[in-house]
Amino acid sequence: MTVQNETIAVAMSGGVDSSTVAAMLAHAGESVVGLTLQLWDQTRLAGRHGIPDAPKAGRCCSLDDVYDARHVAEHLGIPYYVVNQEDRFERDVVRPFVAEYIAGRTPIPCSLCNNHIKFDQLLQTARSIGASRIATGHYAVNEYDPARKRWILKRPVDSAKDQTYFLFGLTQEQLAHTLFPLGRLTKPEVREMARRHGLRLAEKPDSQEICFIPGGDYKQFLAAYLEEQGEQMPETAGEMVASTGEVLGRHDGIVNFTVGQRKGLGVASSSPLYVLQIDPASHRVTVGADAELATRRLRAHRLNWIAIPELTGPMRVRAKIRHRHQPALATLEPSGADEVIATFDEPQRAITPGQSAVFYDGDEVVGGGWIV
């Protein structure tokens, strides 16, 4: 086959960002193919546990979004295809998401999706149809550093849109074959560019929620999904205890709790109580005062390193422990095979198992892992 090495596959979600990427590349004269990954059937759980029959637009894989992406592709005159990845998405993202909650952790499906679907699978699909690189609408910068002989992932110009936290799992191979054309633009500039390219969705609002959870109610989703699968929600009811060990009452199940949660604890107290810890083995949920949420240490495993080949000794970094967290100074140390310990200079509030910890050196992503 005459492999078109130049062809770039653009992951088109039907949103402003990826549409603008397609427009930028097409107008720059690149050979572009638009791909939309069909990941989740938004009508699949409709009617179960109060999930609405007609999903709202503006979520990934809704028919409206596919329509928008197709419209952009037609406008740009580029070939466009919808690629069904529902099976893989369910296996690699949805099931682990459900399992994490059942295990008392608080998962981030977007990072799982980026690791397993958006980059891994998309790159494979791109190659199989004759493209050699992919481009996405993520706000991030990747560049090759000849000195270190490594691909580096950096924060974008628009820090409010920084998506590097969700991209820590990218391999060198993936970074080498991915374009992030928006990394050096601000969101207003992107919208302006969309307008200039005549994209009528330039004003379309950003999507914020987890794409496969209509309405954002994850408990409703867990119940509906398990029911659809003919599975029972595991019995995870247990004791609600204070940090002193005193039993304060009982709770209905650990899936209802997230570290740092304040509402819906069901125990009376003179001062506000927060979830401090969830023990998946004993089903015990420990609650305490806000001040008790702050801790200095985290362990992370299932690591991926980007700026360095391996962590061999202590390293000063800024560590970010959730999407909206301001990265904080910490010292990173290897603590076994595929595991690190980060010790913060200052205690950090609500370090939550299941979330990712991403380590920065200045603007560079050193690497990251999943909080144990």
Add this chain to the structure above:
Amino acid sequence: MRHVYMDANATTPLLPEVLEAMRPYWIEDFGNASSIHLRGQKARKAVDEARETLAEFFHCRPAEVVFNSGGTEGDNTAVFGLVRPGDHFITTSIEHSAVLQAAQRAAAHGATVAYVAPQPNGLIDPEDIRRALQPNTRLISVMLANNETGVIQPVEEIGKIAAAAGVFFHIDAVQGAGKIPIDVQRIGCHLLSISAHKMHGPKGTGALFVRRGTPLDSLMVGGSHERRRRAGTENVPGIVGLAKAAEIAMHTLEDGTLQRAAALRNRLEASILELPGTGVNGGAAHDGSVPRVFNTTNIWFDQVEGEALVIALDLKGVALSGGSACHSGSTEPSHVLMAMGLDKTRARASLRFSLLKTATEADVDYALQVVPEAVAHLRALSPVAAGTAG
């Protein structure tokens, strides 16, 4: 880049003669066929003539031809027009969704449905139909030719079984029409649906043969069109186009066109089968035990994701599909191939080549240049490729 269309089972281009035949009926002869005046009469004449042509096509009386919007409407009408709550309905698990979804709705409304599975070669065994009969069986619906494999079903034998049991018999002939001769007298069916666009006619037009005396309720109610069997102003240009397409199809059934195209299909199939890790779903041409329509071959490719292969080939100018176009975007592998006993992986690794009767040697040459390259490229990228070639 060369463009080769090998998705004729999804739809076919209008033949220029068909377009010419339809042309007057939009602007000049635009009358409503139900009107009394001369303009209306002109439209009526066109519809009457079309009905005569379709009667010839089906081997039935003109009064037994009902024009409609296409295959889905015909299939729906057969099921909803005959099957009542409490009735038993026999169909097969390889039908088009126009029948299967109608069956599901009938079942939701109190009918019971038996889905007869095919043999691994894609053929329905008439004995399985016989075994499925119940005292309250009202209707049997079986397709003439399968849209995905091209396998021609033994409808004459099933017709005898239906007749002996006193059960109504519907045939979804959408994929058979224009590809093999249709004779409703020989088949002994009560209903038979066809669609114009699968045989070089216009989209949105079809016909349903309704044997005289069949107590079929109409799907649509309104005016007294089509002898009260299908309300709605006649789509005169569409009906004229369908008739012209049927007329041409009757001719090409006899003039050697289809044999020539079949030879092209056979060459394409035989050459692709030389690739390791391939096979035909539904019996190959050299094995005459499974009759197939002239234009279709459904081939599996080990270690290939069918969806990616379809896109890769499209970008090389070869248009074909992994299965039914009505299911594209669906995550489920082909229900037809699954019913034939393929596993999910192989069902997903299957491609349907369906040639136009106007296909050329050059079309096949180009496909035979592009397909092996694309398959080799995909296999080289496949994570399971190493050490399992062949």
